[in-house]
Amino acid sequence: MSSFCGRPSSLSVPFYLDDEREGEKSTWRRPYLSVGSKPIRGKWLRVDVPEWEPLLNLAPDHVVDFMWMGTVQLVDGTRLQAYKHYWTRRYLHLSEDGRAFVFVPKTRYEEVNPPWLLMRVLGTELDLRSVGD
Numbered sequence: 001m002s003s004f005c006g007r008p009s010s011l012s013v014p015f016y017l018d019d020e021r022e023g024e025k026s027t028w029r030r031p032y033l034s035v036g037s038k039p040i041r042g043k044w045l046r047v048d049v050p051e052w053e054p055l056l057n058l059a060p061d062h063v064v065d066f067m068w069m070g071t072v073q074l075v076d077g078t079r080l081q082a083y084k085h086y087w088t089r090r091y092l093h094l095s096e097d098g099r100a101f102v103f104v105p106k107t108r109y110e111e112v113n114p115p116w117l118l119m120r121v122l123g124t125e126l127d128l129r130s131v132g133d
Contacts, residue, residue: 054094
């Protein structure tokens with residue numbers, strides 16, 4: 001099941017934290033914390049070697065919980081590494097310089113606050129772990 005997140009329609013277009021290809025099956029979620037930049041176009045690249053450095057820099061304690069899904073190149077030349085959390089199935093799109101992005105259908109990415117995005121991606125997992133304590 002995909003999770004759909006976004007701001008109220010008067011502020012911006014919706015975005016997804018989960019599998020981009022399942023967006024039409026998603027449900028509305030809370031607003032997100034944008035850094036004020038406009039969404040920028042990007043496309044998937046064919047890259048065979050995972051790049052873990054952006055995830056290691058943001059969340060070294062959670063690297064083992066993520067799968068590397070590929071690389072996206074934005075039209076400004078920025079490369080994003082896409083990581084999918086094994087439990088929540090939510091995505092982190094991280095650049096080499098430490099910025100975080102959310103996918104905005106159909107081919108755009110908008111910059112957001114990295115700690116906020118990490119908490120959104122890990123949210124369900126953290127909630128479930130606290131119930132088991």
